[in-house]
Amino acid sequence: MKSIARALILFCLALPAAAAPRLELQARLDPATRQLAATATLEDARGLAGFALGDEVEILSLTADGRRIASRSILRQGRAWHPLPTGTRRARLEYRVTLKPLARLDHRAALADRDAVADPEGSFLPAGAGWYPEPGGYFSYRLDLELPAGQKGLAPGELLSERDDASGYRAAYEFAQPSEGIDLMAGPYAVAERALVLPGGRQVRLRTWFHAELAPLAAGYLEDSARHIERYDGLIGDYPFGIFSVVSSPTPTGFGMPGLTYLGREVLRLPFIRATSLGHEILHNWWGNGVYPDWTAGNWSEGLATYLADYAYKEDEGEEAARAMRLAWLRDLAAVPAGGDGALKDFTSRRHGISSIVGYNKAAMVFLMLEDEIGRAAFVRGLRLLWERKRFDGASWADLEAAFAAAAGRPLRDFFRQWVERPGAPALTLKSAVLGGDRLELGIEQRGGYALEIPLRLVFADRVETRKPRVTGRETRLVLDRAAGAQSVELDPDYRLWRRVDPALLPAILREVFVAPRAALLAPGADAATRAAALALAGRVLDARLTAAADGDAGLPGAPALVIGLDPAVDAWLKRHGLPPRPVASAGSARVWAGRDARGIPYAVVAARDHAALGALARALPHYGGQSWLAFDGPRVTAKGIWPPRAEAIAVR
Ligand SMILES: [Zn+2]
Structure with missing residues (x-):
């Protein structure tokens, strides 16, 4: 009986x-020539109402159930819609x-642009661009697919057949599951292939189209593709396709499509892509x-991908790297004005900085908190259940x-309501x-009215202990037992809660000065050559527009400031103004660090051996805004780091 019932359910799901x-x-x-010529047959046993097709497309002939009809279109949701006679199958x-x-697009434009483009260096016909009839x-x-000799192309789906000779390239792709659309890519590709055998x-056929x-x-990309597929096949469930391709794009894009990823040719060269974005x-x-x-x-898919890929790779590196990523998420949130961060349910795609802070970072942290709440085993069961239930479905x-509630064996309504x-x-x-x-006895104040299990670290003379009491209201008074000898208490010291952190507790980083709309440049004790080098470097790293260096012997101006000079002059200036001394060992040719003054206003200092060493920083320094300190040898970064964060802590009375 049981198996019949199960078969019926499967049958219904398959319908x-x-x-x-x-x-x-x-x-x-x-x-x-950028010419696309096509023949399309659309079928639906339940009847086809019509199809959408780009309005620049010229229809040469159209038949409905074998009868020739005139093509006409109406505007529907901003697109040309071709209605068909009622009952057309x-x-x-x-x-x-x-x-x-092909336009020369930057990354942002490449992500937003959804036109079909053609070029011998690479053609991209995205789903939804109107190049095929959409039901x-x-x-x-x-x-x-048919292409001239020298070109190869692909679309998501199983590769049924392929022929490549002097007359051109022909290949057939089959996507048997319900799909959202067809993305077609072509280019002057060299294809490399290897096989992956899963449990x-x-x-799985692994390919690079480069x-x-x-x-x-190619060999490195094939190897890492195999590694990532094995990892997620083991964690979540069967890899759903018979092929996976890494495809090179002439524009700086980064797309994931069923069974393939389409990455810019410049992006593919970057050494870290195989370990991060590819996964x-x-x-x-x-x-x-x-x-x-x-x-x-x-x-929800970007948050889950961020959690199980980008964040998981930091966990693989170690707790310190994982904690740095959580802290970076909370730092991004701290920079969003109160009320500026919308609900997770309203995130649909990456549009601008704030929406990615919610859609990627907050969502990833929500999955982390969910795993903390229900445990790793239930969390993984939930992932597998979701995969079983919803594969090739919305x-x-x-x-x-x-799925997670079923896996955890308890309702999770409150959790999803407050976080999503x-x-x-x-x-x-x-x-x-x-x-x-x-x-x-602890007093905890909360703005927000969330129900939270707050990690509290009790610090004793000889040990630390973590407790997770439940806090709900605006003012919570808690009593913790077995606390004799506790000296201080730290609140969520490892940053496992999505929360607004007091910016003063976040370690100073260079970006605070780099992106400040108004920033001053100080060049203490500088001669003309050093002054010129300082101004040029400031022009590279600061968003603020500067015309001159301020009198370098003055102190910090009460606004974000960049201090640039040679080692002895900077040392003397720091001492004169009561600021902490140069923190990084004196090896190498230059040192850069971030700090905040007594009022919490950020500053950044660049101290170099000579003005040539200052000039050498111009290329690399703008890319290290996320760091607290750097040491350089000529143009090369030899060491970097973030100051240790200060936890929200209180001494026990
Ligand atoms: Zn993504």
């Missing part, structure tokens, strides 16, 4: 997929279009391109909540800590 519309597309693309059209040329909603497809004998100059990197994009085969976010109810935050549906974040302050015998 929507089986009934999804189907697109068969034969496309011939000539990147040199099969539409066939021939069409052609001249695609746009609306998810659909399955087969693409038969149970499942074969521009010629990247060929030496993030591969993880999107489960979250984003395997289970689709319900775009109307919030995009999922909302509510579906995630349901509410905007903002709590702020916590330790008000008092009074010891009587072995009972420690």
Whole structure:
């Protein structure tokens, strides 16, 4: 009985997929002339209402259930929609279009641009750009692609066949599951391939499609792709495709699509991509391109990818690296004006800085807090359950909540309500800590009205101990037992709660001065050459526009300041104005560090051996705004770090 019931359930779950519309597309693309010519057949047993197609596309013929009809279109949601006669089950059209040329886009524009473009150096025809007829909603497809000799191309899906000879390139791709659309990429690629065998004998074909100059990197990319796929296949569940490709793009993009990632050719050269972004994009085969976010109810996939990729790699490095990432998230939040951070459910895609702080950082921290709350085993069960339930289907935050609640064996409504549906974040302050015998009485103030289990670290003469009492109201008085001998209490010292941290407690970093809208430049004791080098360097690192260095013998001006000079002059200036001395050992040619004055106003100091050493910093220094201190040897960074953070702490009375 049980197996019959289960079979019925599986049958019901399979129904929507089986009934999804189907697109068969034969496309011939000539990147040199930017001509795309195609024949498309759309089928839906439930009937096709019509299809969307770019308004620049010229339809040469159109039939509905074998009868030729005139093509006409209406404007629907800003796009050309071609209605079909009621009850049409099969539409066939021939069409052609001249695609746009490849523009030289920067990263931001490349992410926002959704036009289909063609160029011999690389063509990209994204889903949703109107280059194929879209039936609306998810659909399955087969693409038969034809390219001139010297070009190769691909789309998400299983590679059914491939032929490459003097007459050109032909390949057929099949995407049998319901998909959100077709992304087509082509270029003058050299293809490298290796096989990956997963548990149970499942074969995955790994490929790189690289521009010629990247060929030496192919073996490394194939190896790391195998490593990342094995990791997530083991953690979450079966890798859902028979192929995974890394594809080189002429523009500085970074996209993850089902079974492939499309990364800028300049990006692929960067040494850290294989260990970081590649894993993030591969993880999107489960979250984003395997289970689709319900775009109307919030995009949870970036947060989950950030947590299980970018953050997990820091955990692999060690607790110190992981803590630095959590602290960096809270630092970003501290810079958002109160009320500026929306609810997680309202994040749909990366639009600007603040939305990425919510959609990526807050979401990642919410998954961390969820794992802290229900435990690693239940958290992993929840991930696997979500994968089982929602593979190739849309999922909302509510579906995630349901999966994790089932895995944890208890409702998680309160948790998801306060972290996903509410905007903002709590702020916590330790008000008092009074010891009587072995009972420690604590006063904790909260702005926000969240229900939290706050990690409190009790510091004793010979040990530390972490407790996690529950705090709900604005003022919470707590009594902790077995606390005799406690000397101080620290609140969430490892930054495991999404909360607003007092900026004064965050370690000073260089960026505070670099991005200040108004910043002063001080060049103590500088001669003309040093002064000129200081002004040039300040022009490179500061967002603020400067015309001259202020009189270098004055003290800090009461505004963010950059102090630049040669070692002896800087040492003397620090001493004269009662500031801490040069903190980094004197080896190398220059040292840079960040601090805050007694009023909490940030400053940054650059001290160099000579003015040539100052000039050598210009290239690298702007990229290290996230650091507290750096040591340079010529243009090269030899050491760097962030000052230890100060925990929210209170002494026990
Ligand atoms: Zn992502």
